[in-house]
Amino acid sequence: xxxxxxxxxxxxxxxxxxQAGDHDAFAExxxxxxAMVYSLAWNFFGDRSRAEEVAQDVFLQLYxxxxxxxxxxxxxxxxxxVTSRRCIDQARRARFKLVSLDDAxxxxxxxxxxxxxxxxxxxxxxGDLPDVQRAVVTLRYQEDxxxxxxxxxxxxxxxxVKSHLHRALQSLRRxxxxxx
Amino acid sequence: MNLEDDLRRxxxxxxxxxxxxxxxxxxxxxxxxxxxxxxxxxxxxxxVAASLTLTALLxxxxxxxxxxxxxxxxxxxxxxxxxxxxxxxxxxxxxxVRTIGSSE
Numbered sequence: 001x002x003x004x005x006x007x008x009x010x011x012x013x014x015x016x017x018x019q020a021g022d023h024d025a026f027a028e029x030x031x032x033x034x035a036m037v038y039s040l041a042w043n044f045f046g047d048r049s050r051a052e053e054v055a056q057d058v059f060l061q062l063y064x065x066x067x068x069x070x071x072x073x074x075x076x077x078x079x080x081x082v083t084s085r086r087c088i089d090q091a092r093r094a095r096f097k098l099v100s101l102d103d104a105x106x107x108x109x110x111x112x113x114x115x116x117x118x119x120x121x122x123x124x125x126x127g128d129l130p131d132v133q134r135a136v137v138t139l140r141y142q143e144d145x146x147x148x149x150x151x152x153x154x155x156x157x158x159x160x161v162k163s164h165l166h167r168a169l170q171s172l173r174r175x176x177x178x179x180x
Numbered sequence: 181m182n183l184e185d186d187l188r189r190x191x192x193x194x195x196x197x198x199x200x201x202x203x204x205x206x207x208x209x210x211x212x213x214x215x216x217x218x219x220x221x222x223x224x225x226x227x228v229a230a231s232l233t234l235t236a237l238l239x240x241x242x243x244x245x246x247x248x249x250x251x252x253x254x255x256x257x258x259x260x261x262x263x264x265x266x267x268x269x270x271x272x273x274x275x276x277v278r279t280i281g282s283s284e
Contacts, residue, residue: 023205030201038196052196052203059204115186122190141187173183 015075019066026066030059033075036143037083043138044087046127054090058083080143081153084135088154091131125175133168136161 017025037058042051061082062069069075126134132154139150147165151158 023208026208027201027205030204034200035193035195038200039191039193042194043191048197052200055196055200056204056207060207063204063208118186119190122186126187126190137187138191141184142191142193144188169183172187176183 015069015072019069026063029075033079034059036076037079039142040080040083040138041087043126043142044084044091044134046123054083054086058086077153080139080145084139084153085155088131088135091134121176121179122172125172128175129168129171132156133164133171136164137168140165 014025014028018029034055038051038055041054041058042048045051045054058079062079065078069078126137129137135154136150139145139153140147145153147158147161151161154161156164
């Protein structure tokens with residue numbers, strides 16, 4: 001038998017405690033979502049210190065906005081949206097220097113990489129994509145979101161998102177075929 | 181080679197350096213951000229009740245003032261009407277007196 005639990009009841013107590021100003025509970029929340037937020041920034045910028053800074057800023061913004069978060073699913077959406085938009089805005093403002101192959105070496109060292117060289121090459125090619133395409137590709141393949149979900153996060157029509165994805169994949173394929 | 185699978189693997193989630201949450205909390209403790217303001221439900225209801233009471237008091241006072249003004253205007257109209265009627269009666273009586281005087 002499956003019990004149906006209303007979302008308000010199943011909502012983690014840590015979240016409610018954090019809303020009341022409990023720092024330990026907020027730390028618990030950070031621990032649950034830090035990999036997602038950090039990776040969105042890391043996969044976008046290809047720079048670990050930059051990703052750390054962006055991720056910290058996002059959680060600081062979350063701390064200020066805790067009272068406006070309504071549920072766990074709203075929290076996930078909020079974190080993805082704020083992180084992605086922050087990445088795009090910062091890249092547009094600063095034209096931040098993207099990953100060098102030396103930085104990407106850290107990725108190659110992770111045990112899950114099936115082909116470290118391809119991983120490194122792809123990381124570099126993703127870094128060359130235009131800002132919005134890079135954000136859309138990251139949301140699609142890191143977070144496994146479909147275009148309908150991505151369009152809500154980046155604030156664009158779904159067809160524009162599909163078009164960005166299509167062009168990004170075309171560009172990556174072309175470059176990989178040219179220099180495998 | 182499947183590009184989409186490769187992208188999923190390349191763009192997988194990774195954790196930040198250990199101690200990330202502590203670093204965020206340190207920034208919060210350094211008073212970089214104000215604590216979250218969670219509106220207490222009881223406080224909200226008290227504010228609503230106070231607003232309603234004030235509205236009722238002001239509304240009642242306003243309605244009373246309007247009523248008093250209308251009563252005053254009605255009394256004034258009645259006095260003017262009474263004066264108008266009295267004037268007509270006096271004019272009529274004067275006319276009668278003049279008629280009797282001229283016929284004698």
